Amino acid sequence: MDYKVADLSLADFGRREIRLAEHEMPGLMAVRAEYAEAKPLRGAKIMGSLHMTIQTAVLIETLVELGADVRWVSCNIFSTQDHAAAAVVVGKDGTADALKGVPVFAWKGETLEEYWWCTDQALQWPDGTGPNMILDDGGDATLLVHKGAEYEKAGAVPTATAEDPEEWGIILDTLRRTIAEKDGRWTAAAAEIKGVTEETTTGVHRLYEMAKAGTLAFPAINVNDSVTKSKFDNKYGCRHSVIDGLNRATDVLIGGKVALVAGYGDVGKGVAEALKGQGARVIVTEIDPICALQAAMDGFQVSTLDDVVDTVDIFVTTTGNFNIIRADHMERMKHQAIVSNIGHFDNEIDMAGLAKIAGIEKIEIKPQVHEWRFPDGHSIIVLAEGRLMNLGCATGHPSFVMSNSFTNQVIAQIELFTKTEEYPVGVYVLPKHLDEKVARLHLDALGVKLTELTKEQAAYIGVHVEGPYKPDHYRY
Numbered sequence: 001m002d003y004k005v006a007d008l009s010l011a012d013f014g015r016r017e018i019r020l021a022e023h024e025m026p027g028l029m030a031v032r033a034e035y036a037e038a039k040p041l042r043g044a045k046i047m048g049s050l051h052m053t054i055q056t057a058v059l060i061e062t063l064v065e066l067g068a069d070v071r072w073v074s075c076n077i078f079s080t081q082d083h084a085a086a087a088v089v090v091g092k093d094g095t096a097d098a099l100k101g102v103p104v105f106a107w108k109g110e111t112l113e114e115y116w117w118c119t120d121q122a123l124q125w126p127d128g129t130g131p132n133m134i135l136d137d138g139g140d141a142t143l144l145v146h147k148g149a150e151y152e153k154a155g156a157v158p159t160a161t162a163e164d165p166e167e168w169g170i171i172l173d174t175l176r177r178t179i180a181e182k183d184g185r186w187t188a189a190a191a192e193i194k195g196v197t198e199e200t201t202t203g204v205h206r207l208y209e210m211a212k213a214g215t216l217a218f219p220a221i222n223v224n225d226s227v228t229k230s231k232f233d234n235k236y237g238c239r240h241s242v243i244d245g246l247n248r249a250t251d252v253l254i255g256g257k258v259a260l261v262a263g264y265g266d267v268g269k270g271v272a273e274a275l276k277g278q279g280a281r282v283i284v285t286e287i288d289p290i291c292a293l294q295a296a297m298d299g300f301q302v303s304t305l306d307d308v309v310d311t312v313d314i315f316v317t318t319t320g321n322f323n324i325i326r327a328d329h330m331e332r333m334k335h336q337a338i339v340s341n342i343g344h345f346d347n348e349i350d351m352a353g354l355a356k357i358a359g360i361e362k363i364e365i366k367p368q369v370h371e372w373r374f375p376d377g378h379s380i381i382v383l384a385e386g387r388l389m390n391l392g393c394a395t396g397h398p399s400f401v402m403s404n405s406f407t408n409q410v411i412a413q414i415e416l417f418t419k420t421e422e423y424p425v426g427v428y429v430l431p432k433h434l435d436e437k438v439a440r441l442h443l444d445a446l447g448v449k450l451t452e453l454t455k456e457q458a459a460y461i462g463v464h465v466e467g468p469y470k471p472d473h474y475r476y
């Protein structure tokens with residue numbers, strides 16, 4: 001088996017944690033039981049690009065149990081849990097000498113070159129073919145296939161300009177090399193792929209942009225906007241893991257401090273609630289009047305970064321937008337202010353601008369925790385080099401909330417793979433009855449007793465006794 005992980009001897013540790021995680025992921029385990037006989041993903045060749053954690057290991061092994069042939073990478077250079085990656089490669093019944101798992105190309109602390117090499121590796125099967133399904137988080141695998149096919153058609157790969165981010169040059173180099181190795185490869189890959197299921201807000205944004213521009217090459221299911229994904233993982237997941245990231249990175253007392261949360265969408269709501277729960281005085285920034293009003297009514301001060309930057313102890317960006325915290329903001333911050341991002345990409349904080357300040361010094365406190373000392377002697381602490389801090393400095397979201405997200409992923413993979421003709425090229429969300437099914441699968445584990453509608457009550461509010469219970473426009 002071709003694979004590349006940090007250390008296969010970590011597999012036993014990974015397997016023990018996977019075993020515990022399975023119990024906390026009732027949705028995935030129920031889907032395994034439901035489809036044990038039917039194996040609806042038989043024939044699916046799924047390339048996955050999603051944080052290689054213990055929870056993702058349970059997702060991967062669910063896809064395999066449903067019949068899929070899987071190859072995997074992490075969608076972030078810092079988010080891999082090396083024991084999880086090792087356990088997936090070794091497999092449940094395998095040993096280091098007899099690997100029976102899934103090819104994984106991921107380790108914690110990849111360089112950007114290694115990251116794109118891994119993505120390329122997972123997109124190629126040993127027989128020279130590509131995947132027929134993608135499971136993406138943030139859209140990097142989807143981007144590589146689309147850009148590769150686009151440049152093959154154009155007959156040339158452009159050169160990055162000085163204004164382009166460093167990463168873009170690396171992506172273009174990867175495409176130039178792979179096209180030179182096998183011309184037509186990306187066009188063939190794009191034609192072979194039946195569809196992609198996308199995990200996160202940022203990746204979904206990219207998909208809708210491509211659909212709007214008419215460049216989307218295959219259908220996509222927007223898993224993020226299943227209610228049981230974004231209203232749970234983004235909110236309650238981040239509510240848990242933002243504190244975990246801050247504690248493991250700095251162990252600074254949060255109570256009494258001033259924290260700023262940029263963005264009050266699903267992630268921002270969870271992050272602000274968590275920081276408030278720790279006793280921080282939380283300030284929110286927003287550009288959307290509705291979210292700003294929500295933040296105010298939830299009891300938060302809403303202000304602008306420029307107005308309060310020099311009073312804040314802990315910053316967390318959650319916008320999915322870029323250039324939220326600029327270098328000149330960081331220069332004005334308090335001594336040892338903590339600067340972090342939990343949004344998908346690292347450009348929410350202008351790390352490149354920070355590095356360019358004349359006389360600035362970067363001191364590694366420990367991996368993923370850096371003190372940046374300004375020429376005047378004061379410093380700030382940046383987590384995970386500006387990348388998502390909950391996965392870079394801690395272990396991301398816990399299993400139970402990821403069971404909701406990943407049950408949606410598995411159902412979406414089955415939908416696109418088995419009902420391809422029902423999904424012409426476009427971006428779709430799962431129907432509400434499947435969203436409700438995902439929630440239902442997680443109730444027993446929490447001891448939830450659901451009230452059943454009577455026939456008369458169902459008729460009175462215009463729904464079926466068995467659901468769906470809300471119109472599509474309902475906001476939860």
Ligand code: NAI
Pocket residue numbers: 200201202203230233234237238262263264265266267268285286287288291318319320321324342343344345388389390391396397
């Ligand atoms: P969202 O769209 O619900 O929220 C983002 C909010 O930021 C919006 O309310 C928007 O108005 C606001 N915003 C945009 N530009 C702003 C600016 N310049 N200043 C202040 N506010 C601004 O998106 P969601 O679902 O909350 O996701 C946010 C990011 O987090 C995305 O990149 C997503 O992919 C990522 N994400 C990360 C997770 C993690 O575990 N680290 C989990 C889930 C999502």
